Every structure is written in C-alpha cells, then in structure tokens.
Amino acid sequence: MVELAIIGSDMQEVIGCAIAFHLLSSGRIPLWAGVLITIIDTFVFLFLDKYGLRKLEAFFALLIGIMAITFGYEYVTVSPDQGQLLKGMFVPYCEGCGSVQLSQAVGIVGAVIMPHNIYLHSALVKSREVDRSKRKEVREANKYFFIESTIALFLSFLINVFVVAVFAEAFYGRTNQEVYSVCNETGSPYSQMFPMNNETLEVNLYIGGVVLGCFFGPAALYIWAVGILAAGQSSTMTGTYSGQFVMEGFLNLRWSRFARVLLTRSIAIAPTLLVAIFQDVQHLTGMNDFLNVLQSMQLPFALIPILTFTSLPSLMNEFANGLVFKIGGGVVILIVCVINMYFVVVFVTELNSVWLYVLAAFLCMAYLAFVGYLVWLCLIALGVSCLDPTSKRENDTTILIEQRPESDS
Incomplete structure (x- = not known):
C-alpha cells in the first residue's frame, strides 16, 4: 500500500x-x-x-x-x-x-x-x-x-x-x-x-x-x-x-x-x-x-504501524508513547478513515451506474477490512508487549550489543 x-x-x-x-x-x-x-x-x-x-x-x-x-x-x-x-x-x-x-x-x-x-x-x-x-x-x-x-x-x-x-x-x-x-x-x-x-x-x-x-x-x-x-x-x-x-x-x-x-x-x-x-x-x-x-x-497504512511501533515498550523503552499520545493518535486515524469513507459515499451517490455502486461497495469493504486487520495485529502487538515483563530488559541488552565497536570477535 x-x-x-x-x-x-x-x-x-x-x-x-x-x-x-x-x-x-x-x-x-x-x-x-x-x-x-x-x-x-x-x-x-x-x-x-x-x-x-x-x-x-x-x-x-x-x-x-x-x-x-x-x-x-x-x-x-x-x-x-x-x-x-x-x-x-x-x-x-x-x-x-x-x-x-x-x-x-x-x-x-x-x-x-x-x-x-x-x-x-x-x-x-x-x-x-x-x-x-x-x-x-x-x-x-x-x-x-x-x-x-x-x-x-x-x-x-x-x-x-x-x-x-x-x-x-x-x-x-x-x-x-x-x-x-x-x-x-x-x-x-x-x-x-x-x-x-x-x-x-x-x-x-x-x-x-x-x-x-x-x-x-x-x-x-x-x-x-x-x-x-x-x-x-x-x-x-x-x-x-x-x-x-x-x-x-x-x-x-x-x-x-x-x-x-x-x-x-x-x-x-x-x-x-x-x-x-x-x-x-x-x-x-x-x-x-x-x-x-x-x-x-x-494514510492509515502509515499512521497505524507508526503509532504501534512508537507505543511498544519493548522497542522504545522509556520513550514509548503515553496514554495521551495513544488516544490522540487513534482519534486522528479514525478521523482520516471516516473522511475517506465519507468522500467515497458522496462520490458514489452521484453516479448512475449499478455496476459502479457494486464495485465501490466492494472496494470500500476490502479497504475497511484491510485497515481493521492491520489494527487488530497492532492491538495484539501492544497487548503482548505490555504483558511481557522481560521484553524491556532484553531490548536494553540488544541496544548495548548493537552499539559495541565492530571487531573480529
């Protein structure tokens, strides 16, 4: 996408x-x-x-x-x-x-x-x-x-x-x-x-x-x-x-x-x-x-993953998004999706072809299903991250390892 x-x-x-x-x-x-x-x-x-x-x-x-x-x-x-x-x-x-x-x-x-x-x-x-x-x-x-x-x-x-x-x-x-x-x-x-x-x-x-x-x-x-x-x-x-x-x-x-x-x-x-x-x-x-x-x-296919990744403590540690940013970002994504769907509905209602009605309805359903699937995956990722108490410590170790100078060993 x-x-x-x-x-x-x-x-x-x-x-x-x-x-x-x-x-x-x-x-x-x-x-x-x-x-x-x-x-x-x-x-x-x-x-x-x-x-x-x-x-x-x-x-x-x-x-x-x-x-x-x-x-x-x-x-x-x-x-x-x-x-x-x-x-x-x-x-x-x-x-x-x-x-x-x-x-x-x-x-x-x-x-x-x-x-x-x-x-x-x-x-x-x-x-x-x-x-x-x-x-x-x-x-x-x-x-x-x-x-x-x-x-x-x-x-x-x-x-x-x-x-x-x-x-x-x-x-x-x-x-x-x-x-x-x-x-x-x-x-x-x-x-x-x-x-x-x-x-x-x-x-x-x-x-x-x-x-x-x-x-x-x-x-x-x-x-x-x-x-x-x-x-x-x-x-x-x-x-x-x-x-x-x-x-x-x-x-x-x-x-x-x-x-x-x-x-x-x-x-x-x-x-x-x-x-x-x-x-x-x-x-x-x-x-x-x-x-x-x-x-x-x-836009949702960029906003949803970005909001998810920046909200994961396992990735962001202390820099993960707080509750305000999570709710605010979710509201923005919802508004964008509603605006997009509203435009499609207004555009389709001005057409005079049944086939275009059917095609537009199918595309809207596919679009919303794709966005919903992405949201579901992101919610699962957030839930797993919050429930895993070891993820933060493992990520700290990973960061330190990645920052070590390169050497033959």
Missing part, C-alpha cells in the same frame, strides 16, 4: 513538471515531451546522491526555499482576505460542495501529510550518529528530530495554504468571458483557451498559471511555473528515499537507488505519457486530484 502511495506521488511529480515545462516554454514544449524530460530527474538525483546525504538535504532545502518564495510571491501579489483565510482554516465548512470539491478537500489531507514521508522522517534517524546506549543523548536527539519534522511539515502546510489561498482569491466566481477579456487586453497568447461564455471558470495547475499571468503580469506566470517545477523535483527525492527505506524494512529488498528510481519512474511515466499524448491538460489535472485522494486513502 505504501509503494502505491509512492508511485502515485511520482506520477504527480511527472504531471507537475510537464505542466511547468509547458508554461515556461510558452507552449513550445508539448505535455508529452515534458513528461519525457522528467526522465532526466533520475540522473540529476543520482548525480547528487554521490556526494552524500548532507549535500542532498541541502539541495532539498533549496527546493523548498524556492517553493516558499515563489508561492509566497503569488500570495502577496493576490493579497487574499486574511480574516476569511483564518476562518476557513479553523472553521470547517463547504457550502454547496459536490464530489469534485470534496475530492479536492480530501486530497489536501493526502497532499500535506504524504504517507510515505512519515516513514521517511522516521528512517532518517539512521543517518544521524547517536549513542543509543546513553539515554540523555537519545532524549536530546528526539527533541531535535521533533523540531526538524515540525518545521518540515509546517513549511509544507504553509506552501499549501499559499496555493489554495491564491486559487480561492484570484479565481473564485470568475467566468470564462471575464478571463478571456482580460487575457485578450493584455495580449496573452493563451486567450483562445477560454470560451466566450458566462460559465464559471474551471481552474487547474495549468490554467491557474495562465490566469495569473493575465491578471498579474507575465512574471506571475513564470514564477508559478518555477514553483511547480521545484515542487516536482523535491517530490522525486522524497519518494525515492522513502521507497528505499520501505523496501528494505518491509521486504528486505536492498536495491540500488538507480534501480529504485528507474522502477517507480517507469511505472509513473507510462500512464501519464498516454494521457498526455491522447488527452489534454484537463485530464492530467483530474488524474492529479485522484492521486491526492489516493495519498489520503493510504
């Missing part, structure tokens, strides 16, 4: 980069060519990987900085209503929303908290040299890991707020006729994209950049495209590293990073390339919304 989330994330990176190249070249690079160009990402990633994890992290921080600056620029340029922004952030409501709006709302959850990135943050502790036999050093390391993860997630949240607020303020309620008139007056080459009618404008990553260029100048369009490109590049690296850790931890497969990137990129490029060749950017954007929802659907 986590590998599916990683492949879905890789497909989003391919879509985003293809749209970015199309915008930056003023349409000279077609979408299918932009998809093929993303193959170069593999070689860029492998080139940086040779210089060590620290250099790669520095480059990743640079990409996040570019995203924050570019999308922040769009946010300042559009100047959304701050009061309404705070209201929407803390008061959940969506008047007159259909399945499309709900799918985007559910997708935001998966976009901000990508399931495979939870494993990535956990696995990065292996790259830090910490003397795990000394409780003080472990406690100090936990504090800085918490700070590091909090900053990373906050920046991700902030960037998503910038994007959603820009779309809401700049595009909500606009008609095709209005956008066509503005683009035509500014001499935009994209004015013919918008039919001259009073229907509400449908916005996506591509059209969003075009409309920003019409209303706020060409600089807004190109800055938007650079931000999308930076987001795509950062997604490549996080997906590759988290996939490596997942394969090693779950399946004991130690593939080279080249093989790892090649596999996921090949799976991601094939369907995306077909859509780019035979369809248009609207279908690419629809695929992107679906992939965001897929990320949200995969």
